[in-house]
Amino acid sequence: MAQLGALVLSNDEEFRRRASAVLRAGAVPIGILEERQVTTGASEPDLVFVDVRVDAPAGLASIERVRADHASTIIFAIAGATEPDLILQAMRAGANEFFTWPPEEEAFRGAIRRAASRREGALASARQPSRTTLFFGAKGGAGTTTIAVNCAVELARHGGRPTVIVDLKPGLGEAALFLGIRPRFSVLDAIENIHRLDREFLRELLARHKSGLEVLAASDQFDRPGPQDAGAVEELFRILARTHDHIIVDAGNSIGSCTLAALYAADSIFLVTNPDVPSVRNAQRLVERVRQLGAGAERVQVILNRTADHLLIGPKQIEAALGYRIEHTFPSDYAVVSAALNSGVPLTMTNHSELAAQFSRFTSAILDGREPPAPAAPEKKRAFRGPLYGALRGLCSRYRIAVLGAHSAPARERRGA
Ligand SMILES: Nc1ncnc2c1ncn2[C@@H]1O[C@H](COP(=O)(O)OP(=O)(O)OP(=O)(O)O)[C@@H](O)[C@H]1O
Ligand SMILES: [Mg+2]
Structure with missing residues (x-):
């Protein structure tokens, strides 16, 4: 399995730290990217975690921007509560997964595994995964x-x-x-x-x-x-x-x-x-x-x-x-x-x-x-x-x-x- 690169987009530093720890703790190896690495084109993120808990409009705008720049990236929208309207808007903006924070572990691991196998599928057509x-x-x-x-x-x-x-x-x-x-x-x-x-x-x-x-x-x-x-x-x-x-x-x-x-x-x-x-x-x-x-x-x-x-x-x-x-x-x-x-x-x-x-x-x-x-x-x-x-x-x-x-x-x- 190849390592996935994940980017966490949030103004809340504590959230970025905790989200990075959650991403890294699972069975799929995940490295955390700096926003600079992605904006300069040095790295392509496999996963992007977007915080829509506090400022939903800004979060939704980030999802749209990421989707426009990275067609195959898996985007997770992370909300404070399950609101049907917000789920709909996040999905329309381009999110693939919607979770409330902190995420329910089993469902979250399943979503990460899906992201990893999508990435493997994409790599397999290019070359054997590393x-x-x-x-x-x-x-x-x-x-x-x-x-x-x-x-x-x-x-x-x-x-x-x-x-x-x-x-x-x-x-x-x-x-x-x-x-x-x-x-x-x-x-x-x-x-x-x-x-x-x-x-x-x-x-x-x-x-x-x-x-x-x-x-x-x-x-x-x-x-x-x-x-x-x-x-x-x-x-x-x-x-x-x-x-x-x-x-x-x-x-x-x-x-x-x-x-x-x-x-x-x-x-x-x-x-x-x-x-x-x-x-x-x-x-x-x-x-x-x-x-x-x-x-x-x-x-x-x-x-x-x-x-x-x-x-x-x-x-x-x-x-x-x-x-x-x-x-x-x-x-x-x-x-x-x-x-x-x-x-x-x-x-x-x-x-x-x-x-x-x-x-x-x-x-x-x-x-x-x-x-x-x-x-x-x-x-x-x-x-x-x-x-x-x-x-x-x-x-x-x-x-x-x-x-x-x-x-x-x-x-x-x-x-x-
Ligand atoms: N299966 C083995 N049978 C016998 N001797 C071994 C075996 N494996 C390692 N050694 C010996 O143990 C010593 C230490 O081995 P090695 O340098 O690979 O260990 P290391 O854990 O990398 O050590 P270091 O902490 O110095 O990096 C060497 O002298 C090596 O020849
Ligand atoms: Mg040694």
């Missing part, structure tokens, strides 16, 4: 870069479509290093030139890997991209969605304004964790933070990296602690991973290990538009569970990991989705 897949580490060294890079290489090799990896980690990003390439430009060059970043300019900034993967390398400045760059990062993802079919993001392991902009843009957010207590505890806190930030908790999926036969915390306990199903498991194989790292040749290109096979399975599911298959919990785990379960509960309470019911809300919703 998909943004973001990897985020529960802690440093969880394996985020290893997974993001190998996944990106597999998508580029087998997808046969334009694929780019964006390294958002400030200062210490290693995606280019893992790929054995020396980029001349970085994310920072894209951000600093965002207003003139077109297809040709972008091509100059991207480094190419022999798999066909393109790389927007990490900034070498520790404080950039920083809070001042969040708007440009959001715009960067909208530009990439027009030029690339698969966008992979190595988002590092801390949530700043730029990570948040990327989280909003992502169709899938893979949280990479390891089967140890600190990782599970951090993963739990990050899942909660994503939920608080309203960055579409339904898009979060959990990856368990570096599993071994004898785990102190088994997949079922991790699922229970996080309230999310583990979508994919990658085994621990230090020899294979470090040989790939030292040679600069991704393991998926040279190796026939179980780890390489798992990457192939994981990316085929992304290419088919399926969720990666959830692995069955190894049989051995059951034997371990009894004696260690009490110890695990002790550890969990010491580190303040709440053990939820095995099928908590997000996991259940996702399965039903």
Whole structure:
């Protein structure tokens, strides 16, 4: 699914802020556009939210203006109350949807889904819609870069479509290093030139890997991209969605304004964790933070990296602690991973290990538009569970990991989705 661009038209700043939060919180990734971006023609809005609550004539005039300039944009008229006359006038002015504020959630989500599928339909006739897949580490060294890079290489090799990896980690990003390439430009060059970043300019900034993967390398400045760059990062993802079919993001392991902009843009957010207590505890806190930030908790999926036969915390306990199903498991194989790292040749290109096979399975599911298959919990785990379960509960309470019911809300919703 491609990210939708939404514009909120209102003189009420608090309304603009709350409407942006409501738009961003759902399952469909939505980026918020500035009015300037639309009036200068830099961005075409997919959705426009028009406030007709206080000044209906001005609101209706805005709807007419937007409709005249953007024939295929979906316009939402947002009123204070359901007034049949106002509904009629809004529809005549060109609105597609009419809601009272705050909108009834189920009906509102349905309207957003309709807008997204209309947009997909329009894009499908032009080209395959772009998909943004973001990897985020529960802690440093969880394996985020290893997974993001190998996944990106597999998508580029087998997808046969334009694929780019964006390294958002400030200062210490290693995606280019893992790929054995020396980029001349970085994310920072894209951000600093965002207003003139077109297809040709972008091509100059991207480094190419022999798999066909393109790389927007990490900034070498520790404080950039920083809070001042969040708007440009959001715009960067909208530009990439027009030029690339698969966008992979190595988002590092801390949530700043730029990570948040990327989280909003992502169709899938893979949280990479390891089967140890600190990782599970951090993963739990990050899942909660994503939920608080309203960055579409339904898009979060959990990856368990570096599993071994004898785990102190088994997949079922991790699922229970996080309230999310583990979508994919990658085994621990230090020899294979470090040989790939030292040679600069991704393991998926040279190796026939179980780890390489798992990457192939994981990316085929992304290419088919399926969720990666959830692995069955190894049989051995059951034997371990009894004696260690009490110890695990002790550890969990010491580190303040709440053990939820095995099928908590997000996991259940996702399965039903
Ligand atoms: N499945 C695995 N089996 C064995 N070792 C692994 C595996 N995945 C990652 N590693 C090793 O773990 C270390 C950290 O991996 P990586 O750099 O991908 O993690 P990261 O989360 O991106 O770290 P950082 O926080 O520094 O960005 C590396 O030495 C890598 O070789
Ligand atoms: Mg990394």
